[in-house]
Amino acid sequence: MKLPQFEYASPRSLDEAIALLAANDGAKVLSGGQSLLPVMAFRLSYPSMLVDLRQIEGLDRITLSDEGVRLGARVRWYDIEINRDLQNAHPLITEMISHVAHFQVRHRGTVGGSLAHADPSAEMSGLAVVCDCDIVVRGSAGERIIAAADFFKGSLETALRHDEIIVEVRFPPWKPQRRWSFQEFARRRGDFAIAGVAAYFDLDPNGRMSDAHVGAIGVADTPQRLPTVEACLNGQRMTGEAITQARNAARSAIAEPLQDIHAQADYRAALLGTLTERVLQNAMGVNQS
Amino acid sequence: MNEHVPFVGRPIQRVEDLRLLRGKGRYVDDVERPGQLHAAVLRSSVAHGILRGIEASAARALPGVHAVITAADLGNIVPRIPVRLFPNEAMKPFHQPVIASDKVRFVGEPIALVVADTPAVAEDALELIAVDIDPLSAISKMTASKCLAPLFDACETNRAFDYRVRRGDAAAVFATADYTRRERLYVHRHTGVTMETRGVVSEWDPVAKRMTSWGAAKVPFANRKILATLMGLPEEAVDMIEGDAGGSFGVRGEFFPEDFLVPFAAKMLGRPVKWIEDRREHLLAVTHARDITCDLAIACSKDGHVLAMQAELYVDVGAYFRTSTTITPRNVGQFIPGPYRVPHYSADVAVMVSNKSPSGTYRGPGRFEADFFRERMFDLAAKDLGIDRVEFRRRNLLSEGELPSAMPAIEPDPIVTELDSGIYEHVLDLCLDKIGWQEKQVLQGKLIDGRYHGLAAACFVEGGAAGPRENAKMVLEDDGTVSIYVGSSAVGQGVQTILMQIAADALELPMERLRLFHGSTTYVKEGWGSYHSRSTVMGGNAILIAAKELIGQIKTAAAGVLQCAPDQVTYASGVATSAQGGSVELSGLGGGISYEATFSNNKHTYTYGSHAVHLTVDPGTGRIDILDYVGFEDAGRIINPLTLHGQSIGAIVQGLGGTLLEQFVYDSEGQLLSGSFADYLVPLATDFPNIRTEPLELRPSPNHPLGAKGAGEGGTIPVGGLVSNAVAAALQELDVQPLSLPLSPNRVWRMIEDARMKKPYS
């Protein structure tokens, strides 16, 4: 499983990287390499050139401010893991990212690399969608912002143009009193999620939910918000009945769930329901003040 | 004079570790021969078809490519690999050709060998070879009847061979029994999957006309014989060199096509050739295993005594008969009774070919499957009869007085074997006690915190110490150290340390005064290797014989030095002493004393034991969590409790992997869908942390001087049946009865859903 041949470039600036992409049709961006290199080892992809971002400075910052968290595209999973301030500012990020792969991969894999790869089970993609992130990209036509909801087009397919590189991901401000939870089901620790559900909502003094965000990974070609589930929650108290309704809504939310050797479609749908139920039960236990 | 403190029986830390922990192992890919080239194998991407043509000119023209070898280069007749174990004339049509010539029969079958300057260039060249195959319909599920596209002209039905196992008259008993039950059970395809993939480095010496291959393991001597025959060389002209091997579990070390193709290429090109399998190839082309369907029937008396069992088995061995293919169908047929009293028994074993990777032995071959079939059936029968499952086992376990007990007879190519010694029920009691069986019965079938709890217990036997022989040679060096050469093969099981412990005690020397060399054909005149858990018994006993003879020669040599008669010399702890009081150390004898011993054995040993498990099932996801797993095994005599414990834990984890995670999935076209480590799931450190085992030495084997019983596979054998029984116990309120493996979350969830649909659920 030796890699196919390719030209290698390690530019020192983002503009240089963009120019290389623009000038070479078969060029691909190399960030952590944890998703791209295995694909090439199986010879499922033959990029004519790899444009390595490793010498470009300024893309690896984690910024916390009143405007919300910003993660530079070259931020690694490990950088997120060890950042206590980030965990306090936006605990859902830390929780979801803690499920990504394993120790060694976490020292190399990056936020931007994962988003650009767009695996249907990726936690980072699910995080971006459920939190309504903005993804900032730059190409030869300049910089633009793509809403996460518009970013993922299909399995391993994004809205990125060929010469565009992700620069950072911007999260909306996170309310500290928010209830949240994330659960995924995988065959073994660190495996791709067969299904995963993230949820957060606010509670008013009467215990009624609002601004509910529920997202799922691993069940469809792209990460999904689950509006029918959110509709069961907004304006309601978290009663057993509300949870049951939410579970049933989740179970039928995806018309054609993914199917593979680990999980058939109906099982995935059932998992989606079960995980939604457990996530909502768990979210009520969070942030007890 | 210092009295020798025995090494046998003590948890001696391994000698091998000193190199391996420093990264100084010497595995086949660490071998670099001057001028070596690199090979890559072009494999069929079609499961079944007529091979019309191979167009390799573009590949040959790629800079760095030295050759593209196909069947056309091998002469008129493409050599085929023989069956090594229990061969039979009728199996000849199913021998695997070393390279595809007229047909391809499985995805992964070698079609061409590219030899190039680097592995990467060789792989590049593979993509430039065009292969023309007319596809035929692929058989990826067993069929017992005539089918559209038989794999071999000689066999229309794909039912390639049959075994019959008989004891008494089962049919007559079934006609009159109080209780009978019949079920169809299935164990899926999975296999050893070693951490080190396969590899061969071969070099031809044109002057001496000698072929040397590195990377041998498990059965180097047998492979030397096969290679010599296939290449038309005298056996003495072939050396198989064994270094370190990254695991075997029964799959590495048998003779594969590459074991011919690489030496052939080396001879043809006049340069050393190295081939290292990659992981994708490994999953496709290494020996597969299991994949057995069993129609099993049991007949009992009202009070739960097993009167008879009848089994109709279909073993899917893939596209060809490998060197070790016969063992699984034989074992599964013979071992369904296991350690239990089954007075009347019949098994008909059909060996089926299909368009999947060829199968052979994998840890507990046929025994893992047999135990699944039998232990499941026992729990079903016990439930029907209203008898406690453990009590049912007590009533049917062979007692010590009934041993030795002959295994049922197998035809053709019979082997007479008997369970040698043991106190089966006592070990069951130890196991039940350790897991807290009595106290935990209250948890059976209970739903606690959203999980169903279940426990089960199972008994098993493990066959070891296959004959016919093993060799050990001892050489007294002139510095007083002893070099030992054995035919046993090291595949990670600690054979070097264990055999040195035995030798050290036999010679009454500290281990530091010994060095031990294993496996390579250059070491002893004849050797047999490591399979069927035989190295400790066979290699160990050969060492005992060699040591005895060596000491005799030492005494004779000492007599010369001490000027007395040999019968006046005593030997102890490295010193020979005469009756007159003179003494000489081993270093004073001038070296040059050696002896090569052969230990012959045709009596297998039977390690036995009991396992118990406490698990939970999450009905929402189908996930099974092992809360506690307890294993007891009586190995007769424990040479090294540290390594034995390691074997039992490792074997159990492989059994759990085979029960819950690992699976070769084929689609209807014969394409392997679980072809990487992302899809073929082996256990990780987080999966099964709660395993406790205890080795015992209660009943040594009476069959040979060492008393030990082969014990590398036992841990795997009962796992499938045990875990399935515990799952059935956990889900008893839904009456979920698993009859096939694996128990993956999706399958368990579906069983629960199906069960719920049938019952009105309040």
Place this chain on the structure above:
Amino acid sequence: MTQVCFELNGESVSADVESRLTLGDCIRHTLRKTGTHIGCEHGVCGACTVIVDGDAVRSCLMLAVQADGRKVTTVEGLSNDEELTPLQLAFREHHALQCGFCTPGFLTTAHNLLMKEPYAREERIREVLSGNICRCTGYISIVHAVMAARPAYQNRPQEAKQ
């Protein structure tokens, strides 16, 4: 071909490599340090783990050219000929290796973990080691060995990143 220069086990090395050569293959075949093993080439098994600038990484998922200017440590760099290190002693004592093929990857991973988290608990150790596959031992002895090695990493003076 590109020239790549880096520090390997404390020594400066350089090699002319194709861009497609992985760091693992470079270490093993170009630089002849065969202690690091290749088990899958697709980033799952961990046998190829080495330490780059203080982080354990899968050397099959890194290009040799990406190691330029870095500090790389392999299992050989964590060993000496005179005696076994505390981690190696613990592995031997607990019989945490059988065939030894996965062992270098476990040693580099465990060493890196204990350098970063010398008080790591059993569950954390198990979690981190889930990134390395072993087919022989069943893992329990490996986890125990790493736990037993912890004291040697605690109260250690801050060493250069390794």
